[in-house]
Amino acid sequence: QVQLQESGPGLVKPSGTLSLTCAVSGDSVSENRWWSWVRQPPGKEPEWIGEVSHTGSTNYEPSLKSRVTISLDKSSNSFSMKMMSVTAADTAVYYCARGPVPFDRWGQGTLVIVST
Amino acid sequence: SHELKQPPSVSVSPGQTATITCSAAALAKQYAYWYQQKPGQAPVLVMSKDSERPSGVPERFSGSGSGASVTLTISGAQAEDEAVYYCQSAHAGSGTVIFGGGTQLTVL
Numbered sequence: 001q002v003q004l005q006e007s008g009p010g011l012v013k014p015s016g017t018l019s020l021t022c023a024v025s026g027d028s029v030s031e032n033r034w035w036s037w038v039r040q041p042p043g044k045e046p047e048w049i050g051e052v053s054h055t056g057s058t059n060y061e062p063s064l065k066s067r068v069t070i071s072l073d074k075s076s077n078s079f080s081m082k083m084m085s086v087t088a089a090d091t092a093v094y095y096c097a098r099g100p101v102p103f104d105r106w107g108q109g110t111l112v113i114v115s116t
Numbered sequence: 117s118h119e120l121k122q123p124p125s126v127s128v129s130p131g132q133t134a135t136i137t138c139s140a141a142a143l144a145k146q147y148a149y150w151y152q153q154k155p156g157q158a159p160v161l162v163m164s165k166d167s168e169r170p171s172g173v174p175e176r177f178s179g180s181g182s183g184a185s186v187t188l189t190i191s192g193a194q195a196e197d198e199a200v201y202y203c204q205s206a207h208a209g210s211g212t213v214i215f216g217g218g219t220q221l222t223v224l
Contacts (some may be wrong), residue, residue: 018129036213046151046159059211073159095158100205101213102149104170106158 001010002026004096012114013089018083022107023076030054030074034100037081042111047092051099052079056099061112073103079103120148120216121158127222134193136219138203139185148186149204150179152197153218156168158204190221198223 008020022035029035037049051061052070060068069082083090091114097103120140128134140146147166151159161174166181176191190197203216 045218046215048215051211051213061212062210101204102161102164103151103159104161106160109158114183 002011002098002105003083004095004098004105006107006110008092008094008110008112010044010111010113012112013116014114015085016114017087018090018094018112018114019080020094020112021078022095023078023079023090024098025077025097029072029077029079033098033113034059035070035072035079036097036103038097038103038106039090040095041092044070047094049081049083049094056095088114090114120155120205122201122203122216123129124217125195125220125222127224128190128193130195130223131192134190134197134206135222136188136190136201136224137185137189138216140205141184142207143181143186143205144184144203146207148179148181150188151202151204152199153202154199162201193221193223195223197221 001024004077007024012018034051036051036054038046040046050070054071062105067084068114072079095109096107150163153159163179167179177205178189180187200218202218206213
């Protein structure tokens with residue numbers, strides 16, 4: 001059974017860097033797939049952040065591209081996201097998901113609050 | 117990029133048919149996908165490529181597409197189908213993924 005599990009700090013200070021990791025089990029990040037990060041602000045629709053392929057190629061949402069880096073770690077069968085210069089507008093539940101579209105497996109999500 | 121437009125809410129009585137639409141010019145060329153999200157849970161894929169029902173999704177869920185719009189239909193809606201439904205599409209060229217604003221389905 002494929003499972004994805006997000007991990008990382010639940011509280012990040014404004015102007016800091018948000019770092020999350022998604023551990024994958026039941027599948028291999030080295031297989032021919034794309035692995036995505038999606039966030040969902042409270043009460044709003046999901047927003048795609050970006051994706052990384054099994055080769056390490058990446059695509060990003062244009063409005064976030066300048067602040068986000070997504071990378072693959074084959075040794076730990078995981079992938080990660082770093083978002084720089086965060087503000088309160090980045091407060092959201094962050095999900096990792098298996099793609100490419102459609103996303104057929106999602107992590108449970110982790111709430112990240114940007115606040116002092 | 118493009119916007120995927122959905123009605124904010126749809127209400128039906130149990131056993132009735134619920135239809136949720138998603139519209140955008142790009143849907144004439146790109147597939148749409150539908151997700152169901154219940155409170156506190158991650159989205160779950162309920163329809164793929166406009167009308168392909170993933171394994172495990174009840175047969176009462178169906179999908180269709182026509183031109184710049186797609187429709188998710190729940191025939192004989194049940195209380196357990198109450199959730200927010202999001203449509204999703206993607207740009208083949210840029211790889212950008214976009215979600216609709218979501219439709220709250222109320223079954224009562």
